[in-house]
Amino acid sequence: LAKTTQPISMDSYEGQEVNITCSHNNIATNDYITWYQQFPSQGPRFIIQGYKTKVTNEVASLFIPADRKSSTLSLPRVSLSDTAVYYCLVGDPNDYKLSFGAGTTVTVRA
Amino acid sequence: EAQVTQNPRYLITVTGKKLTVTCSQNMNHEYMSWYRQDPGLGLRQIYYSMNVEVTDKGDVPEGYKVSRKEKRNFPLILESPSPNQTSLYFCASSLLGQEYEQYFGPGTRLTVT
Numbered sequence: 594l595a596k597t598t599q600p601i602s603m604d605s606y607e608g609q610e611v612n613i614t615c616s617h618n619n620i621a622t623n624d625y626i627t628w629y630q631q632f633p634s635q636g637p638r639f640i641i642q643g644y645k646t647k648v649t650n651e652v653a654s655l656f657i658p659a660d661r662k663s664s665t666l667s668l669p670r671v672s673l674s675d676t677a678v679y680y681c682l683v684g685d686p687n688d689y690k691l692s693f694g695a696g697t698t699v700t701v702r703a
Numbered sequence: 704e705a706q707v708t709q710n711p712r713y714l715i716t717v718t719g720k721k722l723t724v725t726c727s728q729n730m731n732h733e734y735m736s737w738y739r740q741d742p743g744l745g746l747r748q749i750y751y752s753m754n755v756e757v758t759d760k761g762d763v764p765e766g767y768k769v770s771r772k773e774k775r776n777f778p779l780i781l782e783s784p785s786p787n788q789t790s791l792y793f794c795a796s797s798l799l800g801q802e803y804e805q806y807f808g809p810g811t812r813l814t815v816t
Binding site (some may be wrong): 625627634635636637638639642646678682684686687688689690691692694696697 | 707733736738743744745746747748751752753760761770793795800801802803804805806807808809
């Protein structure tokens with residue numbers, strides 16, 4: 594499992610774009626990058642997964658540079674309800690063991 | 704509705720009293736897993752199962768047991784709970800081969816005194 598580093602916390606305001614960068618210098622060829630979101634008192638929820646370049650869905654975008662040693666989760670026009678902990682995971686999709694780390698606590702203010 | 708359910712949601716018990724936390728999923732997922740979440744430590748995997756009768760240790764298996772006799776159920780057993788097992792526990796499931804896209808239950812908050 595590749596080790597990941599992400600900021601402990603980030604603050605933002607409603608309507609702004611939030612970008613969370615995750616570093617994973619020892620990412621392996623078969624590894625994918627996956628992000629989860631966890632609201633207080635709830636289980637984590639899968640947001641997005643990618644291998645390279647850019648992936649976008651209705652919740653977020655994931656940007657992965659060519660060297661894949663980092664990735665950025667982008668949350669467009671956040672609202673108060675986007676306040677949550679965001680986890681970056683890196684590993685082989687067929688690896689049965691997941692490692693979540695401490696995540697990034699994003700706080701959105703009015 | 705597709706979901707993972709856990710019972711009980713809250714439990715306070717005493718040291719040494721055996722307990723079981725149940726987990727059930729209705730999505731016909733082969734893969735199921737248990738995690739514990741502690742402040743500052745994120746989620747740590749306890750055990751996982753790739754199918755009926757197939758289980759393996761995660762990162763923190765000590766003090767826990769699991770069984771997978773049916774595809775939909777994956778109970779977590781604490782034979783002799785200790786205070787350091789006070790934690791928030793999550794069960795999750797996914798299709799085999801898509802373990803990075805797991806569906807999580809609502810959590811069970813366990814306090815061992």
